[in-house]
Amino acid sequence: xxxxxWLKCKVSPGMFPNEYAVQSETFNGTGFCLFVGxxxxxxxxxxxxxxxxxxxxxxxxxSQEEDLVLVKLPAxxxxxxxxxxxxxxxLVGS
Numbered sequence: 001x002x003x004x005x006w007l008k009c010k011v012s013p014g015m016f017p018n019e020y021a022v023q024s025e026t027f028n029g030t031g032f033c034l035f036v037g038x039x040x041x042x043x044x045x046x047x048x049x050x051x052x053x054x055x056x057x058x059x060x061x062x063s064q065e066e067d068l069v070l071v072k073l074p075a076x077x078x079x080x081x082x083x084x085x086x087x088x089x090x091l092v093g094s
Contacts, residue, residue, distance in 0.1 A: 005091040006056035012047045022057050027068050027085045032077040040074040056092060
């Protein structure tokens with residue numbers, strides 16, 4: 001069973017009113033993006049068109065080796081599916 005954490009990310013408006021476009025990066029700096037429901041993201045203020053805001057994406061932690069963490073995203077990333085490896089310092093909370 002996975003533990004929930006929050007992955008630091010940039011958030012912009014999605015294609016529909018009930019979703020956000022989310023951008024983050026893997027452990028080696030490769031960027032990825034996905035569209036998720038607004039309930040999967042925490043933002044301090046709603047993003048405006050053309051302007052990203054800092055946010056956190058709810059993810060499931062599947063395994064960890066040293067500072068590398070395999071997480072399950074709430075939706076498939078356009079570049080690499082539902083599973084990505086990130087650095088532990090990119091995660092916050094529980």
